[in-house]
Structure formats: C-alpha cells, structure tokens
Amino acid sequence: MIIKLLEGKNINLRIAEKDDVLLIMRWWSDTQYMGEYQDVMNKTQPELEKIMLENTIFFIIEKKDGVKIGHITGWMIGRTMEIGFALIPSERGKGYGTEAIQLMVDHLFLTKDIVRIQVTTDVKNVASQRALEKAGFVREGTMRKYFYAKGNYRDHFLYSILREEWKEPKILTKKTSQIKKHTGSHNLEKK
Numbered sequence: 001m002i003i004k005l006l007e008g009k010n011i012n013l014r015i016a017e018k019d020d021v022l023l024i025m026r027w028w029s030d031t032q033y034m035g036e037y038q039d040v041m042n043k044t045q046p047e048l049e050k051i052m053l054e055n056t057i058f059f060i061i062e063k064k065d066g067v068k069i070g071h072i073t074g075w076m077i078g079r080t081m082e083i084g085f086a087l088i089p090s091e092r093g094k095g096y097g098t099e100a101i102q103l104m105v106d107h108l109f110l111t112k113d114i115v116r117i118q119v120t121t122d123v124k125n126v127a128s129q130r131a132l133e134k135a136g137f138v139r140e141g142t143m144r145k146y147f148y149a150k151g152n153y154r155d156h157f158l159y160s161i162l163r164e165e166w167k168e169p170k171i172l173t174k175k176t177s178q179i180k181k182h183t184g185s186h187n188l189e190k191k
C-alpha cells in the first residue's frame, strides 16, 4: 500500500507534487514566510524541482480542509536526517508546527534506517526551539556563526532526537506510515 498522506489530529502531511512547486517558490521568496531569522530563497522552477528531487522527503503541511499552510522537508547526512520547516504567518502559534514535527519524526523513524534527526535553528528563534522541545528534541549545543542571514553570521542551536529517545510513535502507526520508499525522487516524476 502506498500512502501519500500522514494524518495527524489537526493537520496532515502530504507528499509534495509537481503542482506544489509554484506555491513553494512563492513561499520561499516571501520574507514573511521565511520569518525573522532566514533570508528569502529565490529559486527558479527547475532549481526548486531539483531540490525537491534531491531532498529525501518533502511534505506540504495541510489543514484538515486541505488548505496548504506550510512545508516540512528532510535530507540525509550519513545516517542522520536533517529537517527544515515553516508555516505561513497566519497559521503560526496554533500548535501546527509542533504537530508537523511530531508526524515527521514518527514517519522518519518508522520508515528510514536512521539513528538521529537533527535541526539547526537561530538562537533567537524561540518558537522553533519550543516546538522542537515539545516534539522530544534535545539541545546539543551552539554552532557559532553557523548561518549567514539578514546581513550577519548568526549563532545556531543544534537540536537532535535519537531513535532510542523516540522509542515509539506518538501519532502515527506503522500502517499509516507506509509511504512509498523514497530515494530522493518522490513524486515529481509521476506527472
């Protein structure tokens, strides 16, 4: 069975399709969407399609009525999966970010042979830090001058969750996480 949707309580994660590319381009080139701590990323359509193909996993975050409110994506570094995410400003602070991260963590540990999931986030990005902590991530330390954004080299906290800390799914079951195995080529080539 191939499931393209991870169903949460208030939101779903749906595997990004070719039809989503223009929306993601618009989001990534929008200063409001990228938030206070990241620069916009102006990508052409082919550049973004390449990123979506190369990243191991790329989801659109949707509300239960199908409205698209953000993205969450992951890429492999050895046997670590690094993830990144954002929501449209009007849907922040409602618990959706935390739920998207929890769904992603369950899905990744259920379906990938990985030992850890990690995220780096600006030391001032409290919303991201709190969402990660609520999803079980632990702050490992500070990466000094790690990321250049908004005209400065910025310190980042490195957060991670290990497979043994996760222990068991919080939202998903094995059955609901049987998304087709990704090799970095999910769904863009299907249309």
Ligand SMILES: CC(C)(COP(=O)(O)OP(=O)(O)OC[C@H]1O[C@@H](n2cnc3c(N)ncnc32)[C@H](O)[C@@H]1OP(=O)(O)O)[C@@H](O)C(=O)NCCC(=O)NCCS
Pocket (backbone or CB within 6 Å): 033, 034, 035, 036, 037, 084, 085, 086, 087, 088, 091, 092, 093, 094, 095, 096, 097, 098, 099, 119, 120, 121, 122, 125, 126, 127, 128, 130, 131, 134
């Ligand atoms: C980071 C982000 C995805 C978090 O998602 P969210 O849906 O807004 O967060 P949640 O509603 O799940 O809140 C998680 C926790 O953070 C707290 N929080 C949310 N926004 C906050 C803010 N602006 N300042 C301080 N705390 C905040 C919430 O109160 C909650 O903690 P609590 O339950 O202890 O009260 C979202 O804010 C966002 O898209 N930001 C812009 C892009 C970005 O920074 N991406 C992350 C890059 S690493």
